[in-house]
Amino acid sequence: MNTPLRRVGLAMLAMIILLLANATYIQIIKADEYRTDPRNRRVLYEEYSRERGKILVRDKNNQMQVVATVNPTNDRLRFLRVYNNAPTWAPVTGYYSIRYGAGGLERAEDEILNGSDDRLFVRRLSDLITGRDPRGGNIELTINPAAQTAAYAAMEKAGYAGSVVALNPKTGEILAMVSTPSYDTNGLSAHDPEAQEQAWQTFNNDKRKPMLNRAISETYAPGSTFKLVVAAAALADGKNKDTQVTSADKIAVGGSELRNYNRGFCAGAPNGVTMETALSLSCNTAFAQLASELGNDKLRDQAAKFGLGEEDLTIPMSVEQSCIGPRASCMDVVDRNALFQTGIGQRDVRLTPLQNAQIVAAIANGGERMKPQLVKSILAPDLSEISHLDEDSLGRAMSRDTATQLRDMMITSESKTGGEGKRDGLTIASKTGTAEAGLDPKNTPPFAWYVAFAPAEDPKVAVAVVVESQDVAATGGKLSAAIGRATMNAALGGA
């Protein structure tokens, strides 16, 4: 009986060897495939339980302020994402939720923040050897906290829905990026799944769309602020700020008429005005006529030089495309009649607030457009610097001379614009705009724009403000200028 017993013994060994061979196949050869399967939540949990990096800003005293950090917890996820003054920063930081993923910078820079980026590799390795839990890298923002806070406070205090974007025209650094109404990102990072779900539902069911980052993900008709683009194209076409343009009270466009805002002649002069006057008084007929004369190609080229039509701009969040035509043919005005309306920033023209800020920033920077960027530096967990922002020129949008003439016209424009926040000793160059919105513009409150830069002699900040106003009679000057000026004052370190 022992021979068959021995054979059974061998069979038993063979069974174990089969199990071992199969386990080798599963756990070594196929391991990566299983580990990285999107349905395997372990990787996600692992990542979520790592000490995520901080999001930081540097204030005017060169002190680091914490925008987003983590607090240790006693539950399985170990760390809770916490945002300071969350609504102020929501459009910058985005959110970080176990259930709903990440948004904004949290998503765009996830690899740095969660520590899996290759640039953190050496430190990860040393963490492994020293037995410390791997930690994420930190991100320092280009944002000027004073400007961000001032812009958000001004928007929120007035109860406006809209956006403020401020840029450093020389470097492209984003100094402020505000979107209102905003939301509390802490609600989405809560570890309690029910609280998380409730916050998500509340934000998503809110008709005012608090989670929409209006600065980069929403486009608005730019209205009269688009006259800067038309003027730039006209100047490039051989005109100057003193060139006479029409001052007609109305021009026929197709079957209807296009009128000035005040329904009369531009500057009350029936026989033409200078382009400077037309811009500073924002006369519609002059720029509709100019656009028509320039034609689709010249207008499109100028708009493209300012960045319209760019599809893949990332700051590092991706930015919605801005267009002069319908979405399907973004950079083509549909027909000649549409060209008139395009000249005054209506019809199909749609800009993100960031795009409009880029236009004034390019004018402020002597015609050169800098790539807008939000990340100033990437820091290791111990705050040593790993990489620093590279200023990146996106090319010349206009000649230096054109930029200077536009600046001068905008200084005149600012002098004709009312509203609070003007300050002695600070020259601002600006343009306002009141864009008709919706299908029934007469009864729909307009978008009130204000784009500006300061100081005009040596620009340090360029700003674009858009307010989705509640009032049918609102204009850019009344609503947005005060907020734009407050933002610039804060960015320049003043009151």
Next chain:
Amino acid sequence: MASPVQGAVGPATGQNSAGGDKAAPTRRGTELVLLGFAAFVVSAALMLVEANQEQQLTFRIVWYGLAFLGLFTIAHVAVRRFAPYADPLILPCVALLNGIGLVFIYRIDLAQAEKDLRAGHEISNDVPRQIMWTAVALLLFLAVLIVIKDHRTLTKYNYTFGFAGLFLLALPAFLPSFIAPTINGAKIWLKVGPLSLQPGEFAKILLLVFFAAFLVSKRDLFMTAGRRLLGVDLPRARDLGPIVFAWAVSLGVLVFQKDLGTSLLFYATILVMLYVATERGVWVVLGVGLFIGGAVIAYHLFTHVQQRVANWFDPLATYGAQGGGYQIAQALFGLGTGGVAGTGLGAGRPDLVPLSNTDFIAAAIGEELGFIGLAALLMVYTVLALRGMRSALAVRDTFGKLLGGGLSFALIMQVFVVVGGVTKLIPMTGITAPFLSYGGSSLLANYVLVALLLRISDAARRPQTGNRPRPAQQAPIAEAHTVMVERPT
């Protein structure tokens, strides 16, 4: 071999206590040292879990550690007293497996507790119950060692065991579902108050004993050749009885209780015992043929069998389907995440795999201890079963050989079925991992199994009257003492 009991084995009494016989070392000291080592490994594992899960060491760890040590010290003393010549490796292997099982059940408790806490459910810990079951199982182990002083006495009750086994096996299928509910698709449980039992686990042991005794008594009959066909001696038709019986019972279990695992285990073990008893490979061929036939029939008749096979071919493809590959896929994700070295005890997410403390405990081990840990545990099983097999080879009576061989094989078969199922080597059939998985019935039955193995190994190593040279303990199986067997003509 003329008589089923060869050689004069002295009456097995408790007189030979430890150290009593210098000529034949009992090796109980080795056992105690190895038990201490097992306790050390288990305590270290528990500490790792605590460190990784709670970040502080609570008093509970001491309680669990002491309970573990205490239980196995009692078992050791019992072996010293009642089976002094028993194999010294078997009990430490069992202790290690049981201990690691407890650690993992505790570890999964912690994960579940957190989930329950969040969901607002009441926390239900399994580990205190499993410790209770371990204690009860050790009592049963003790009882078996004390009551069964000589395994051959079991042959006297073979038909009683056979009927009892069949009765227990069939019981849940015929009871109304308030006593025998269908859990996870299988109708194999009995629920009496707070207790739930799987009578099939006990039936397994009883039927093994019955078959061993039955085959030994009728052995000569089965070895009578029928017609010769193509150079193979075919068994006579009427001798096909036992294998047909086993086949029918297995299919019955499959049909009425939808328990693939037990069905497979039961059938394979009977087949192996038939082969060992008759020494004729033709039974294996015949048995495998019948198995394939049965499998094909089952596949075509039962959708749940088809589902299991589909899940086996590609669990990721049937991931979202009802009764689909979700569970196996989760196990594979865990195993893949664990990789070679594992995530570390207490640092993985084994709770993502459903049933991770019972049928899928191998996935939890593979995730947290990695391939290394899983391989190590498979090795412990191997040592345990091969020591059992070694005792079967060394024991001098045919019943002991057959029973020892059957029990050892049943152990490995069970491991093969469950670990193979979890790691996608074979279709998942739903069976517990011996000593590791949470579950009282399985634990009790497997302790009885081990008690019987120890009893057989004690008989194998107990010095005979006269000065028979003791077989070298470290010798591999191939060099072990061999019993000459005459082949009847």
